[in-house]
Amino acid sequence: MIGFLAKRVGFAALVLFLLSAFIFFLFFVAPGDPARLVAGERASDAQVQQVRENLGLGKPVLAQYGDFVMRSLSGDLGFSYRNQQPVLTLIQQRMPATISLCAGAVVMWLLLGVPIGIMSARKPGSLRDRLGQVFILVGVSFPSFVLGMAALYCLYFLPRKAGFTLFPAGSYKPIGDGVLDWAWHLFLPWLSLALTSAAIYARLTRGQMLEVLGEDYIRTARAKGLKERVVVFKHGLRAVLTPLTTQLGADVAVLLGGAIVTEQVFGLQGIGSLAVQAVNSQDRPVIIGIVLLAGFFIVVANIVVDLLYVALDPRVRTGAA
Amino acid sequence: MPVLEVRNLSIDIPTGDGELHAVRDVSFSVEAEEMFGIVGESGSGKSVLSQSIMGLLPNTTRRGSILFEGRDLVTLPERQMRRLRGDRIAMISQDPLSALHPYFSVGQQICEAILAHRSLTRAEALKEAVDVLGLVGIRDPEARVHDYPHQFSGGMRQRVMIAMAVALKPALLIADEPTTALDVTIQAQIIEMIDEMRRELGTAVIMVTHDLALLSSIADNAMVMYAGNRMETGSGAAVLGNPDHPYTQGLLASSPAHDTATGRLSSIPGQPPSLLDSPTGCVFAPRCAAAMDRCRTERPPLRHGRGSDYLCWVEGGLSGTQETPAAKPVRPAGLAAAPEPEPVIDVADLRLTYHSGSFFGKAKTTEVLKGIDLTLRRGETLGIVGESGCGKSSLARIIAGLHAPSGGRVSILGRDMAEFGPEDWRSLRQNVQMVFQDPFGSLNPRRRVGAIIGDPFRIHGVCAGEERKSRVRDLMDLVGLNPEHYNRFPSEFSGGQRQRIGIARALALQPKIVIFDEPVSALDVSIQAQILNLIQDLQIERDLSYLFISHDLSVVRHVSDRLMVMNAGEVVEEGTTAEIYERPRHPYTRQLLEAAMVGARAPDHMQEEVSA
Numbered sequence: 001m002i003g004f005l006a007k008r009v010g011f012a013a014l015v016l017f018l019l020s021a022f023i024f025f026l027f028f029v030a031p032g033d034p035a036r037l038v039a040g041e042r043a044s045d046a047q048v049q050q051v052r053e054n055l056g057l058g059k060p061v062l063a064q065y066g067d068f069v070m071r072s073l074s075g076d077l078g079f080s081y082r083n084q085q086p087v088l089t090l091i092q093q094r095m096p097a098t099i100s101l102c103a104g105a106v107v108m109w110l111l112l113g114v115p116i117g118i119m120s121a122r123k124p125g126s127l128r129d130r131l132g133q134v135f136i137l138v139g140v141s142f143p144s145f146v147l148g149m150a151a152l153y154c155l156y157f158l159p160r161k162a163g164f165t166l167f168p169a170g171s172y173k174p175i176g177d178g179v180l181d182w183a184w185h186l187f188l189p190w191l192s193l194a195l196t197s198a199a200i201y202a203r204l205t206r207g208q209m210l211e212v213l214g215e216d217y218i219r220t221a222r223a224k225g226l227k228e229r230v231v232v233f234k235h236g237l238r239a240v241l242t243p244l245t246t247q248l249g250a251d252v253a254v255l256l257g258g259a260i261v262t263e264q265v266f267g268l269q270g271i272g273s274l275a276v277q278a279v280n281s282q283d284r285p286v287i288i289g290i291v292l293l294a295g296f297f298i299v300v301a302n303i304v305v306d307l308l309y310v311a312l313d314p315r316v317r318t319g320a321a
Numbered sequence: 322m323p324v325l326e327v328r329n330l331s332i333d334i335p336t337g338d339g340e341l342h343a344v345r346d347v348s349f350s351v352e353a354e355e356m357f358g359i360v361g362e363s364g365s366g367k368s369v370l371s372q373s374i375m376g377l378l379p380n381t382t383r384r385g386s387i388l389f390e391g392r393d394l395v396t397l398p399e400r401q402m403r404r405l406r407g408d409r410i411a412m413i414s415q416d417p418l419s420a421l422h423p424y425f426s427v428g429q430q431i432c433e434a435i436l437a438h439r440s441l442t443r444a445e446a447l448k449e450a451v452d453v454l455g456l457v458g459i460r461d462p463e464a465r466v467h468d469y470p471h472q473f474s475g476g477m478r479q480r481v482m483i484a485m486a487v488a489l490k491p492a493l494l495i496a497d498e499p500t501t502a503l504d505v506t507i508q509a510q511i512i513e514m515i516d517e518m519r520r521e522l523g524t525a526v527i528m529v530t531h532d533l534a535l536l537s538s539i540a541d542n543a544m545v546m547y548a549g550n551r552m553e554t555g556s557g558a559a560v561l562g563n564p565d566h567p568y569t570q571g572l573l574a575s576s577p578a579h580d581t582a583t584g585r586l587s588s589i590p591g592q593p594p595s596l597l598d599s600p601t602g603c604v605f606a607p608r609c610a611a612a613m614d615r616c617r618t619e620r621p622p623l624r625h626g627r628g629s630d631y632l633c634w635v636e637g638g639l640s641g642t643q644e645t646p647a648a649k650p651v652r653p654a655g656l657a658a659a660p661e662p663e664p665v666i667d668v669a670d671l672r673l674t675y676h677s678g679s680f681f682g683k684a685k686t687t688e689v690l691k692g693i694d695l696t697l698r699r700g701e702t703l704g705i706v707g708e709s710g711c712g713k714s715s716l717a718r719i720i721a722g723l724h725a726p727s728g729g730r731v732s733i734l735g736r737d738m739a740e741f742g743p744e745d746w747r748s749l750r751q752n753v754q755m756v757f758q759d760p761f762g763s764l765n766p767r768r769r770v771g772a773i774i775g776d777p778f779r780i781h782g783v784c785a786g787e788e789r790k791s792r793v794r795d796l797m798d799l800v801g802l803n804p805e806h807y808n809r810f811p812s813e814f815s816g817g818q819r820q821r822i823g824i825a826r827a828l829a830l831q832p833k834i835v836i837f838d839e840p841v842s843a844l845d846v847s848i849q850a851q852i853l854n855l856i857q858d859l860q861i862e863r864d865l866s867y868l869f870i871s872h873d874l875s876v877v878r879h880v881s882d883r884l885m886v887m888n889a890g891e892v893v894e895e896g897t898t899a900e901i902y903e904r905p906r907h908p909y910t911r912q913l914l915e916a917a918m919v920g921a922r923a924p925d926h927m928q929e930e931v932s933a
Contacts, residue, residue: 216419222377223414224434224485225407238424314469315423 008306012299017069019295020288024068027284028061037282038081055081068288077292078285080278087289090274097172098270101262102255104186105193106248113198114244117205121213122232132202139199148192148265155188172268189266193259197251204247208240215239245308253301257294322391323350324492324525325374330385330395332366332373332549341596343369345549346385351493351525351542356516358540358557359529360572362845363816364593366549367529371495374527375412376402390492408438411486413515415498417478421470427454427481428466434485449488457484457514476507483514490522497529504708505872509916512539531845533576534875537561545569548594548604555629565626566633568605575850577879585857586879588850592815603634611635662699663735665834665866666720669694671729673715673890689715691890692729697834702860702867704881704898706874706913712890713870717836720868721755722746734833751781754827758839760819764811770797770822771807777829796825800855817848824855828863836868841876853880874917878902886910 035052036043043051052058056067071078077087120132142150152169159166167187175182212218213236221235222228258272267273271290278286309316332344344366351357361367372378374387376394387394390409394402414420422430431450435441441449447466454462457480470478479499486494496515500508516539519526530536536543540557545566553566564570571589591608594600603609606616613634621634673690689712697703707713718724720731722738731738733749741749757763764773775793778784784792794804800821811819820840827835837856841849857880860867871877877884877898884901886894886909894907905911 216414216416217422219372219377220412220414220420220482220485221422221433223375223406223412225403225405225437226433227403227437235422235425239422313424314426315471318469318472 005303005307008303012303015299016292016295020069020072020292021065023288023291024065025061027288028064032282034081034282034284072292077289080283080286082278082281082283082286087285090286091271091289091293094269094271094274096174097268098256098258098263098272100172100175100182100186101189101193101259101268101270102252104183104190105197105255105259106252108190108194109198109201110248112194113201114205116198116202117207118209118232118237120202120206121209124210132206136199136203136206139195140203142196143261144192144196145261145265147195148189148262151188151192152265155191169266171266172270189262189268192265193255193262201244201247205240205244208243209236212236212239242309242312245305245312249301249305249308250298253297254294256297258290323352323388324355324390325527326350326386326388327374328386328388330370330373330383330387332369332378333382334369334378335380335382336597339597340382342599343381343549343596344373347544347546347549347551348385349542349544349551349554351527353492353525354519354523355541356519356526356528356539356557358536358543358561359527359546360531360533360536360543360561361546362531362572362593362847364548364596365546366596367546368497370546371412371497371527371529374493374495375406375410404438407434407491408489409491410493410495411489411491413479413482413486413494413496413499416502417475417482418470418502420482421478423470426467426469427473427485431466431481431485431488435488438489450484453484453488454481456487457481457518459484475503476510479503479507479511480514483511483518487518487522487524491524493525493527494519495527495529498531499528500535501530501532505874506708506912506916508535533561533573533846545572549596550604550632552605552633553626553629553631555626555631559626559628563627564631565624565629566631567609567611567635569631571608572846575847577850577853577873577875585854586850588854589847590851592817592848603632662701664696664698665734666695666697666868667730667732668696668720669730671695671716671719671731672727673712673719673724674727689890690719690726693887693890693892695885695892697866697868699833699866700860700864701882702869702880704877704884705868705870705887706872706877706884707887708872708913710889711887713887714838716887717755717838717868717870721753721836722749723755747781751777751830752832753834753836754830754832755836755838756820756823756827756840759843760816760823761843763823764819766811769808769810770802770814773811773822774825774829777826781830783830792829793825796829799828799859800825801851815848816844817852820844820852821855824852824859828859831863832865834866834868836870838870839872840869842871842873849876856880874913886913 033048035048035055035057038055039048039051056064059067068078075088077091079086080090116132116135120129123129139147155167156165156169168185169188171185173181173185213232218231218235221231226235256271258270258275260272260276262268263270263272264276271293274286275290277283278290311317327350328348330344330347331342334341334343347366347370349357359367359370369378369381373381373383374389374394376397376399383395385395389405392401394405397405421427425433428447428450431453432443432446435446435449436443439446451462451466454466459465459477459480465473470481473481482499494515499515500511503511512535515526515528518524528536528540537557540561542555543557543560544551545553545560545564545568547568553560553564553569560569561573564573568589571587574587575589577586589608594604594607600606602615602617602619603612603621606612609616616634619634621632623630623632624636671690671693672688675687675689676685693712693716695703695716705713705716715724719726720733722733734752736745738749771790771793774796775789778789778792783789790807794807797804797807802818802821802825806813811822814822820843823840840856841852844852853876856867859865867880869877869880881898884894884896884898885892886901886907888909894901894905894910901910902914905914
């Protein structure tokens with residue numbers, strides 16, 4: 001177990017290292033002069049040269065990369081070209097909004113998608129199943145920014161026109177200022193982010209559940225005289241948890257790297273909007289920092305999912321053939 | 322009073338194509354401590370009937386009554402039915418691997434059944450689970466109760482299923498093909514276990530199976546089903562030993578176990594009818610040799626025979642109604658007289674080893690074949706018998722050139738496989754063909770039958786266009802398929818017909834050697850006999866050499882000249898079929914034979930009666 005974990009962590013570190021090298025050299029071959037950007041349009045060539053020296057851009061690229069790796073290992077991701085703030089500080093400022101957005105959306109789509117999927121699978125072809133299928137089709141078909149706009153229009157703009165505020169247009173209030181206020185402000189972003197994913201999770205749950213409910217062990221559970229509720233939610237859902245976990249691990253990891261569209265639509269100051277700003281201003285250190293952060297979440301999520309398998313599946317735990 | 326009394330039960334299942342009449346007007350009763358057998362081929366309605374008694378088929382229409390301990394289960398509300406399930410009526414299903422939930426320990430699963438019906442504490446339920454696991458012969462039950470299903474072997478899992486079923490001492494136990502998925506040596510133990518349980522607990526048992534031999538040795542009473550109808554009911558000895566109904570007689574005669582001389586098997590011609598139709602006459606009439614005009618137009622009456630009731634227009638002890646088996650075709654005299662035909666396959670010290678690395682970095686080595694020697698001579702059939710995992714299929718794949726061995730020598734038609742060039746491989750692919758076990762999985766469902774059978778011609782560039790088409794039709798005719806079905810898809814054929822497709826494909830390039838890997842184990846007895854006869858006829862007609870792999874001793878015995886018994890990657894015994902059956906030397910061979918004998922007792926007894 002410990003050996004397994006050490007191996008996975010080592011592998012994750014290797015992935016991050018390769019990722020950092022890739023992104024670093026990608027920028028080196030990309031056009032554009034960051035020193036000129038930092039120094040400003042009207043700076044003289046000498047000033048630009050000075051800036052280049054200050055930023056360490058005059059050294060050979062391998063040396064630059066070496067510096068970068070050494071600094072990163074000590075937790076220093078460098079300074080933003082744009083406002084001279086440490087990249088780590090920027091990320092730390094933006095992280096709470098992204099985490100809040102992600103956490104609420106995940107809870108919302110699980111609470112919405114999984115029950116709809118189960119409900120559909122219990123009676124395939126029934127009215128409930130058809131309604132579920134319509135939900136899935138609509139949710140999957142609409143891009144999240146359309147759903148976000150629609151949510152804004154119906155739940156913010158229309159009530160405002162009628163003279164009251166149902167939900168704010170979306171802005172981030174720290175959870176420390178009050179959980180209700182936090183949730184109220186994030187409700188619309190959560191909804192727009194969750195609807196698409198809820199549809200995907202409903203479809204996944206429905207498919208998996210249909211398969212599981214046809215298994216022999218479900219018949220055995222019924223033959224034991226268990227209540228239908230127990231058969232579906234204990235025996236059925238238990239078997240569906242594994243594929244759901246796999247999907248969830250990947251989705252959460254991607255979201256933590258920044259929900260770009262949703263953050264833009266609702267004007268949230270999260271990682272996603274930071275990434276957009278950094279790309280627009282060619283702020284290399286920030287872009288590299290965000291890419292590494294996203295990569296970090298992916299590899300961590302993979303390790304967590306593997307550990308969850310061990311907890312969920314006794315065949316993994318006890319080493320089945 | 323009987324524990325269960327089924328009266329005039331009909332079960333219809335709605336499907337996209339219409340109502341499926343799965344069970345039609347079936348009546349029978351089961352007393353306490355009785356072993357009641359329900360026999361039938363696939364599609365006979367036996368499984369639908371047994372699951373319907375449990376109330377596990379919610380979307381079906383049931384007419385008639387199922388009286389259990391004085392209550393009619395057909396009209397019983399679901400809530401009360403649920404209280405009976407698991408408590409008064411329990412079930413053991415076919416495949417113990419898929420019937421136990423992989424994520425819960427066996428103790429949790431047994432406790433759950435107990436706690437669903439009794440108000441006990443968890444600890445008390447666990448103690449009962451341990452007791453009942455001990456009862457079914459699980460060693461060290463205190464420790465093993467916490468293990469998960471995958472940590473048990475197939476036979477042990479089935480014991481766990483039995484433990485779960487008998488934990489609450491039900492009045493009725495329904496065992497649906499409880500041994501079909503198990504190896505032959507394990508089968509006997511499980512049957513004994515069920516038999517023991519019913520005597521000990523006074524439980525009535527309904528044993529649903531397609532295996533006549535198995536049932537004949539243990540059933541007090543039996544019912545034979547065909548296309549949803551009860552064809553014959555009566556004492557086990559009468560129905561399975563001395564039947565009156567032409568179908569039952571045909572079924573018994575087609576069983577290779579029943580045939581001692583390696584002659585042709587008698588078979589029931591044709592296919593079972595579609596359950597979507599509602600025939601006016603007898604359902605068996607289209608396949609019955611004794612059918613009269615009346616059989617086709619009017620439903621037959623229930624007659625009282627020598628020891629059974631049967632549904633038939635023909636009165637009194639029928640005899641010789643099945644297709645009388647033609648004498649076994651004799652081999653050309655010249656060949657038989659030749660002292661020793663030349664070997665076509667010669668295998669020496671064949672080894673196969675797998676290396677697998679684990680997460681923890683320790684490499685594991687699995688020896689699948691541990692030095693096999695084998696010779697197949699021209700025109701003979703070598704049977705290879707063994708239980709699952711003994712390496713028999715790996716051996717076949719290596720000989721067919723589908724897998725590389727780790728060591729040893731394989732020579733085919735006098736050429737060493739290790740020295741094969743591209744040309745040799747091409748000729749190997751022509752001369753050695755395989756017929757696979759699963760006629761459903763081994764044919765591409767999206768391709769037409771004509772294309773599947775014609776593939777070898779196309780791949781080897783033998784012929785094309787009209788010539789290919791006409792040769793494919795000839796092949797279809799040869800294996801007993803209607804050449805007009807050239808453009809059909811595999812799904813339009815039954816299991817037996819699909820296996821004929823597989824054989825036609827294998828014969829296309831006029832091979833010298835055909836390897837059969839469990840060719841009939843997925844087929845019903847009456848169909849199995851047709852295929853075995855076909856395989857034997859083709860051998861004589863085309864001078865083929867066969868390697869015949871099976872776990873079914875009676876099938877292997879029927880077709881083989883010589884036998885090889887394999888266990889754990891080794892050949893434990895080899896000899897002529899007669900030698901091995903009459904004087905098995907190795908303990909494992911004896912064990913296999915004895916296990917198969919569990920079923921063979923009654924047929925012997927039947928032969929005595931017939932000759933008397």
